[in-house]
Amino acid sequence: xxxxxxxxxYLFRKEGQNVTLSCEQNLNHDAMYWYRQDxxxxxxxxxxxxxVNDFQKGxxxxxxxxxxxxxxxxxxxVTSAQKNPxxxxxxxSRKTGLGNQPQHFGDGTRLSIL
Amino acid sequence: RKEVxxxxxxxxxxxxxxxxxxxxxxxxxxxSFFWYRQDCRKEPKLLMSVYSSGNEDGRFTAQLNRASxxxxxxxxxxxLSDSAxxxxxxxxxxxxxxxFGRGTSLIVHP
Numbered sequence: 001x002x003x004x005x006x007x008x009x010y011l012f013r014k015e016g017q018n019v020t021l022s023c024e025q026n027l028n029h030d031a032m033y034w035y036r037q038d039x040x041x042x043x044x045x046x047x048x049x050x051x052v053n054d055f056q057k058g059x060x061x062x063x064x065x066x067x068x069x070x071x072x073x074x075x076x077x078v079t080s081a082q083k084n085p086x087x088x089x090x091x092x093s094r095k096t097g098l099g100n101q102p103q104h105f106g107d108g109t110r111l112s113i114l
Numbered sequence: 115r116k117e118v119x120x121x122x123x124x125x126x127x128x129x130x131x132x133x134x135x136x137x138x139x140x141x142x143x144x145x146s147f148f149w150y151r152q153d154c155r156k157e158p159k160l161l162m163s164v165y166s167s168g169n170e171d172g173r174f175t176a177q178l179n180r181a182s183x184x185x186x187x188x189x190x191x192x193x194l195s196d197s198a199x200x201x202x203x204x205x206x207x208x209x210x211x212x213x214f215g216r217g218t219s220l221i222v223h224p
Contacts, residue, residue, distance in 0.1 A: 031210070042201070042216040043158070058211075090157055100146035100205060103212065105157040 003027065006091050006106035012114045013078065013085060021076045021109045023091035032074035033092040033103065036060060043090065049074055050096065078111065086112050117141060118204050120215035127222055131192045135218045137202030138184045146210070147178055147185045150201040152217065158201055161187075192222045 004025045013019045031050050035043040045058030049068040063082025078085045092103040119138045127133050147164035164176040164185050175188040202215040
């Protein structure tokens, strides 16, 4: 089955700790995205990557880092510098090169502070 | 002014009703438009793309009005299972950076 897999589904972070959220896709999509969603709010873009070994900051990149060493994988690290990390994190991917294709989402990771 | 605006609702309608949502966008150079559905505590799922000439998928009709800079979603014969939040997504520029609206909540009751 093709799709986007995010893990873990739930994650707890202790103060001062970095945590990494996994996002893997087997859709052969070039572009991948990370969003944060707070209760009752829209999605806000953290980072995105259009191609392997390249990524760009979104609107709220402070306190987060990413890497794109493989096409299939786009992990997000929530660092200790992110003081309010509790949120629903969504990873998305998109096929490029064929007009404006829509994004497809993983089922998300819920991060909470211990 | 926010780039993409939606009425948060909730829109509370009986089964069988017809309901319509609008979404306004501020960037006149916007190129692509989509409607997503998001259930409570779940990921957004693509409902439909919005084409310039308007398009229909079963009970759902999407339209684009470039002159007034809004897109709309019409749901006919509402079902209980249509209860969800509907997100409007607009993209601009060649780098395809989408902007999401905050969503409109729909509650369909018996």
